[in-house]
Amino acid sequence: MNFSPYIKLYRKNNLWCFDYPSMGIIEEPFVEGIDDIIDAVAARNLGVRKNHIPSELILRWSTDENDPAPNKLLHLHSEERFGQQWNRYKLHSMNISALEGNLCPMLLVFFKNAPDVIYFDIYQVTPEFLALCA
Numbered sequence: 001m002n003f004s005p006y007i008k009l010y011r012k013n014n015l016w017c018f019d020y021p022s023m024g025i026i027e028e029p030f031v032e033g034i035d036d037i038i039d040a041v042a043a044r045n046l047g048v049r050k051n052h053i054p055s056e057l058i059l060r061w062s063t064d065e066n067d068p069a070p071n072k073l074l075h076l077h078s079e080e081r082f083g084q085q086w087n088r089y090k091l092h093s094m095n096i097s098a099l100e101g102n103l104c105p106m107l108l109v110f111f112k113n114a115p116d117v118i119y120f121d122i123y124q125v126t127p128e129f130l131a132l133c134a
Contacts, residue, residue: 005062006132008125009038011055018059023109033101034089040096041071042122058129061120063111069119070094073103078114087114 007018015029016038030038042053062069073089080086084105091099107114123129 004133005060006129007059007061008130008133009057009059009122016057020109025106025109028104028106031102031104032086033099034103035101037073037091037099037101038122040091040099041093041120044093044095045122046124054124056125058123058125058133059120060123061118063115063118065117065119067119069121071120071122073101073118073120075114075116076100085114089118 007020009016009018009030011017012027012029015031016035017027017029019026019028029035038057038059039050039053042048042057043050046053060069071091071093074092076088076090078085078087085108086105087103087107089101089103091101103114
């Protein structure tokens with residue numbers, strides 16, 4: 001599928017959310033551990049404590065195995081909940097203890113099947129990154 005590998009994340013009601021208007025996605029929250037993964041990677045990348053992470057970030061993601069991103073989400077398993085597929089991933093990243101989280105069925109808007117590996121990184125918001133976002 002064709003999609004922007006850059007997504008602006010923002011805090012709403014203490015959750016990391018994103019919009020992808022071209023796909024009809026508005027205020028989609030990251031939950032069930034993925035929010036903790038975002039916090040851990042952002043705090044490390046920006047050199048701040050968790051409570052000092054800016055309220056807006058840029059997420060760059062890819063399934064290309066040649067992607068140089070230093071963080072990976074490794075697919076562990078899928079499960080059905082209320083007729084929808086949830087996918088469990090484990091973070092593989094330097095200097096961050098093992099964290100796991102679930103990606104909700106929205107993942108399948110971007111992919112036909114849950115990817116085995118998602119490469120990603122998190123950056124501070126800049127005008128250059130904002131121009132790349134969906």
